[in-house]
Amino acid sequence: MSAYAIHTAESVSVDGPEKAAEAASIVGLPAVLKAVGPGLLHKSDVGGVRLGLRTPEQVGQAYREMATRLGPAMTGAIVQTMAGEGVEMIIGGVAHETFGPLIMVGLGGVATELLADRAFRVPPIDKAEAARMIAELRCAPLLYGYRGRPAADVAALEEQIVRVGRLMDDLPDIAELDLNPVIVTPDGAVAVDCRVRLAPASPLPSPFRRRLR
Structure with missing residues (x-):
């Protein structure tokens, strides 16, 4: 995407709640947390997306809750800058x-x-x-x-x-x-x-x- 100057939201891949909290400081707040896994195509349908997380602690806690709910289907997550309303x-x-x-x-x-x-x-x-x-x-x-x-x-x-x-x-x-x-x-x-x-x-x-x- 970047090679063709296609604008994408800044994202960081993480594999645990502590790294998710750290990533929030990199991409900026408020942040979005999205579950990642081979079978998670429609993430919002299974509770695999959390929006408007305003502190690193909220991002880490959201990761823990998401991992508990989704179990082995969740192999990691993406922390992303929250886009504006549009x-x-x-x-x-x-x-x-x-x-x-x-x-x-x-x-x-x-x-x-x-x-x-x-x-x-x-x-x-x-x-x-x-x-x-x-x-x-x-x-x-x-x-x-x-x-x-x-x-x-x-x-x-x-x-x-x-x-x-x-x-x-x-x-x-x-x-x-x-x-x-x-x-x-x-x-x-x-x-x-x-x-x-x-x-x-x-x-x-x-x-x-x-x-x-």
């Missing part, structure tokens, strides 16, 4: 069998799969095309100050989409990529959860790729 979006990518890399933007957070409000493109794209993707979404009004809320930094979201497109286009071994959620605030857009699945690529013949673009 609109939760998702930016993703997939290596499609026919089209090659595809990028996606849509409504993020826990409603992603339920509402399936998404737009797709074949990269590379520019910011104008990213803006058109966002305009296709039913949730787009949320980004522009819906019902008196402050308008989000849509330009920052567009830039994130463009950069994810470049990443997917450059790295064919990425089979799937999810940034969910990307919190879009009046001051920027930051990904607070990132998942990547790698697989050996079978690149399309270059003439076919050129036709798609």
Whole structure:
């Protein structure tokens, strides 16, 4: 992510309550604690996310409680800077069998799969095309100050989409990529959860790729 200047929340991986408390001083407070484990894909569904922890002691105690509740399923945790309040979006990518890399933007957070409000493109794209993707979404009004809320930094979201497109286009071994959620605030857009699945690529013949673009 950092190699492509994709803005992500500062995070530290930890494996115990004492290290979690120390990490809180590194990333800054308030902090977020997220459980890590091979089977913990939807962490919030099982109580694997704690928000708004305001002291290192609270972070350490949250780790202990989370580890007790989740048991062996929790192999560690991530301590992360708490993002500001904003609109939760998702930016993703997939290596499609026919089209090659595809990028996606849509409504993020826990409603992603339920509402399936998404737009797709074949990269590379520019910011104008990213803006058109966002305009296709039913949730787009949320980004522009819906019902008196402050308008989000849509330009920052567009830039994130463009950069994810470049990443997917450059790295064919990425089979799937999810940034969910990307919190879009009046001051920027930051990904607070990132998942990547790698697989050996079978690149399309270059003439076919050129036709798609």
